[in-house]
Structure formats: C-alpha cells, structure tokens
Amino acid sequence: MDMMLGPEAEPADEKPIDEKPIDEKTTNRKDEAVERKKRAILEACKTRDFAALRALAASPGGFLTDTIRQQAWLVLLGLPPPPPPPPISEDTKPEDEEDNSWRSLPPHRDEDQVQLDVNRAFVYYPNDQSDTQLSHSKTLLSTLIVQTLRRHPYLSYFQGYHDICQVLLLTLPPASQPAALSHLSLLRIRDFMLPNLLPAISQLRLLPDILRSSDPELWHHLSSTEPFFALSGTLTMYAHDITTLGEITRLFDILLSRDPVFSLYLFAAIVRSRREELLDIPENEPEMLHSVLSKLPQPLDLEGLITQAVELEKRFPPEGLRSWRWEISRWSVLKTGRGNRVYTQGLEEGRDAFERQVKELEWRERVKKARGVVWKNRRAIRGVGFAVVVAVVGVVLRRYYHPVGGYRQFGEREGGMLEYVIGLVGRWWMR
Incomplete structure (x- = not known):
C-alpha cells in the first residue's frame, strides 16, 4: 500500500541544533544588579x-552609561550636575550662540598648534560620521579648546590635550563642557x-x-630604561593610546574618581601585566624594552588593570615613595589633589598653585x-674659601629670586655640598 507523503522528515542522523536555554533567573538578577548600581x-x-x-567607579563597568557619566563626571570635577534641558521654543538660542564672549578675548599663543592637532582628531571614534x-x-572641538585657553591664557597647550578634550566633547552635554574642561x-x-x-x-x-x-x-x-615610555599615556589620560570610545570613557570613570596620582599606578599595573x-627581553636591550612598554597591550583588560592599580595604591601610597619627596613639587597637582580636596578645589586655587x-x-x-x-669659576673660588661660595651663591639667587611658598623642597634633594649650600641660602632668603 502506498504511503501518504507528508512533510519532509529530518534525516535520522541529523539532530536539531541544541540551543543553550536562556537562564531567565540569571538574566533577571544581572538586570536587577545593574539597576541597583x-x-x-x-x-x-x-x-x-x-x-x-x-568605589562605584572601581567596580566592574564603572558608571555604566554616558547618561550617568554626564552627572558623575561633573560632580567629581567639582561642578553641579547638568540642569535639565530647557523646553524648546522660538526664544531658545542655538547652541553656537550661547556664550561667545570668549571670541573677543586676545588669541592664545598656541592656537595654531591647536588647529593642527584638531585637524587630526576623530581618527578612531566616532567612525560613522559623514564628512560634513x-x-x-x-x-566644536576647536571651539572648546580655544575658548578654554583664551579664558585661561597662562595655560600652555600640549600635544595630546585635544585627545582629552575629544572625550569630554563626545560624552558631556555641550553646556557643561567648557566648565568641565577648565576644572580638569x-x-x-x-x-x-x-x-x-x-x-x-x-x-x-x-x-x-x-x-x-x-x-x-x-x-x-627595567632599571636601564627611562620611564619616558609612560609619557604619552599619563600625559593624555590614556586618551591618545586607547582607540575605542567605550574603553576610554570607562577609564575616565576611574581617573576622575581618584587622585591624579592614580594614573601612575595604572601604568604600573599595565607594566606588571x-x-x-x-622578562624575556634581555635587560641590556633598553631600546627594545622601551618599544614594548610605549605601546599598550592588546587586548586591554581594563577591569583587571583597574583592580590591580587600586590595590597597588593602597599597598604603596605615594607618600612612601622615594621620588614623592624629592621630585614632586608641593604645588604639583599630585599633592594639591590628594584626598577629597581634588573634588572641592576651585579654579582660583588651581591658578594660585599654577603661579x-x-x-x-x-x-x-x-x-x-x-x-x-x-x-665654571671653581678654581678661583677654591682659593678664596668657602665663605665666598656662600656669598656668590647668595648674590646670584638674590638677584633673580622671587618669593615662593614651596621653599621646603629646595636643597632637600640628594646632592653634593653645593646643592646643600644653595638650599640653605634659598631658605634664608625666603624667611
């Protein structure tokens, strides 16, 4: 008897693809944890x-979304959270007409270099923009940088500054960007x-x-290798070396939430990783070591590096490091930005420390x-005596000296007798 043909059956030796079932409970718990955070x-x-x-910035994912970052970053920079956007009406000014008072200020000496760097901006992200x-x-980037420099003309622009500004431009609301960049x-x-x-x-x-x-x-x-390999990363808050917007905004979460010195601990964690x-590279090949160290590893385990850097700073705080006393000025941002002071200082305090x-x-x-x-005159001075050394140094220093409040560092660096004498004379003049 002929069999009726139905739908084509699956071959006996083939089985349907075994799709992994979705664990709804686990998914729900993760969603709930994200919402709680x-x-x-x-x-x-x-x-x-x-x-x-x-603590939240150091936990996995940091501040999670750019919408939340728009509030958290401003608070960490000592600014109020952004106000809600005004209702759109005929009286609402276009974005580029909000505050043009900076345009009447004298041009900053570095504006030509700014333009050169801005022309090379937005190489990696966002990557979906038309030419227009x-x-x-x-x-917008050029405007943000130039108005900041004109309003604070004593600041010197450095190459890589535009990379930092680019992150703020792509993350913060336009009205908050100038104040955020000034505080940063x-x-x-x-x-x-x-x-x-x-x-x-x-x-x-x-x-x-x-x-x-x-x-x-x-x-x-690594002792034969100078630490200049870390300059690009620390100078630009890693914005020049990290090529994805998601990673750099995540990294800014932790950098803005902690003291400025944390950037050095992060690079130490990168080296240790x-x-x-x-160790496989011979230590007598500093050029090769420098070449490897000057490039960030790929892929970059940001969460692991952040965790390790936090632990390094906890175990070895900067006050216990040799160079903290001898190399770092008391007016350095590393020292004026310790603890909660980094969140509460004002621009006037920053300018005073700058000067x-x-x-x-x-x-x-x-x-x-x-x-x-x-x-240069050591032979003649040696014949006259030590007292003349003190007098000569004192006259030279008095001629050019302008009082500053950081005298306790002068003469404290390790060195010879001349260094010590200069330090003593400097302290005497500063009383």
Whole structure:
C-alpha cells in the first residue's frame, strides 16, 4: 500500500541544533544588579558622596552609561550636575550662540598648534560620521579648546590635550563642557600645562618607585630604561593610546574618581601585566624594552588593570615613595589633589598653585645657572674659601629670586655640598 507523503522528515542522523536555554533567573538578577548600581550612582551624585563614587567607579563597568557619566563626571570635577534641558521654543538660542564672549578675548599663543592637532582628531571614534559631520565635530572641538585657553591664557597647550578634550566633547552635554574642561585643566592635569614638561617628567619618576616596591625583580630588569615610555599615556589620560570610545570613557570613570596620582599606578599595573613578556627581553636591550612598554597591550583588560592599580595604591601610597619627596613639587597637582580636596578645589586655587609652581620652576632654573657659575669659576673660588661660595651663591639667587611658598623642597634633594649650600641660602632668603 502506498504511503501518504507528508512533510519532509529530518534525516535520522541529523539532530536539531541544541540551543543553550536562556537562564531567565540569571538574566533577571544581572538586570536587577545593574539597576541597583545605577540608582546608587545617581544617589551618590545627588548627595556628593565622593567615597561612594570612588568605589562605584572601581567596580566592574564603572558608571555604566554616558547618561550617568554626564552627572558623575561633573560632580567629581567639582561642578553641579547638568540642569535639565530647557523646553524648546522660538526664544531658545542655538547652541553656537550661547556664550561667545570668549571670541573677543586676545588669541592664545598656541592656537595654531591647536588647529593642527584638531585637524587630526576623530581618527578612531566616532567612525560613522559623514564628512560634513566630521567637519562640524572638529569645529566644536576647536571651539572648546580655544575658548578654554583664551579664558585661561597662562595655560600652555600640549600635544595630546585635544585627545582629552575629544572625550569630554563626545560624552558631556555641550553646556557643561567648557566648565568641565577648565576644572580638569587646572585641577587634574595642571602639571602638563606649565611652561615646560619638567613637572610631567618628574611625575614619571614615581613609576620606577612603584615597581621597586611592588616587584623588585621586574624593576631591576627595567632599571636601564627611562620611564619616558609612560609619557604619552599619563600625559593624555590614556586618551591618545586607547582607540575605542567605550574603553576610554570607562577609564575616565576611574581617573576622575581618584587622585591624579592614580594614573601612575595604572601604568604600573599595565607594566606588571606584561611581566613575563618583559622578562624575556634581555635587560641590556633598553631600546627594545622601551618599544614594548610605549605601546599598550592588546587586548586591554581594563577591569583587571583597574583592580590591580587600586590595590597597588593602597599597598604603596605615594607618600612612601622615594621620588614623592624629592621630585614632586608641593604645588604639583599630585599633592594639591590628594584626598577629597581634588573634588572641592576651585579654579582660583588651581591658578594660585599654577603661579607658585611657575615661580618654583624659575627658581630651579636660577639655581641651575648659579651652580654653573660656581662650577665654571671653581678654581678661583677654591682659593678664596668657602665663605665666598656662600656669598656668590647668595648674590646670584638674590638677584633673580622671587618669593615662593614651596621653599621646603629646595636643597632637600640628594646632592653634593653645593646643592646643600644653595638650599640653605634659598631658605634664608625666603624667611
């Protein structure tokens, strides 16, 4: 008897794909945990609970979304949360007409370099813009940077600053961006906006100290390599080296929630994460070590690195590092931004510290010149006596000296008798 043909049956040797069932309970628990964290962040922003924000930023995912970051970042920068957007009406001003008072200010000396860097911006993200949109984004970025520099003309622009500004531009609401950048510039990255990069290089001296304390073997292996490999990362808050917007905003969560010195601990964690790779490179090949260290590892385990950096700072606080006393100015943002002060300082405090650090840099330059004068005339001075050494140094320093409040650091660095004498004379003049 003929069999009736029905729908085509599956071959006996084939089975349907076994799809993994969705665990709704687990998914629901994760969703609930995310919602609880969102509420906790918003509540901490509302009450300005900085300790809670620090802890939440260090937990996986950081502040989770850009909408939440728009509130959290401003609070951490010492600003009020953004106001709700005004209702749209015929009287509402277009965005580019909100505040143009900066345009009448004198041009900043670095505006040509700003434009060169802005022309190279938005290389990696966002990557879905048309040419017209990209041009508009660059205009907004240039406007944000230039108005900040014109309003604070004593600041010096550095290459890579535009990378930091780009992150703020793409994350914060337009009305909040100028104030946020001003606070960031004066209270977080002020050391990099001084007349020269010596304070930035001084910061790098902390990195070997962290490695010496936490991993003596790795530190010894890298001891022939100068820590300049960390300059790009620490100078630009890693915005120049990280190529995805999601990763850099996540990283800004932790950098803005902690003291500025944390950036050095983060780089130490990055170095330690490559321990085996680095130990395989002969220590007598510093160029190769530098080449490896100057590039961030890929893929970048941000959550793991953040956890390790937090632990490093807890175990080896900066006050216990050798270079903290000798290399870091008392007016450095690393010292003026310790603890809750980093969240509560105002722009005037930042400018005052900036001016004092500039004077300190000038003082050190005079000291350097004075040492050169004494060294050049050392034979004649040796014949006259030690008293003349003190007198000569005193006259030179008095001629060029401008009082600053950071005198306790002068003469404290390890050095010879001349360094010690200069320090004593400097302290005497500053009384």
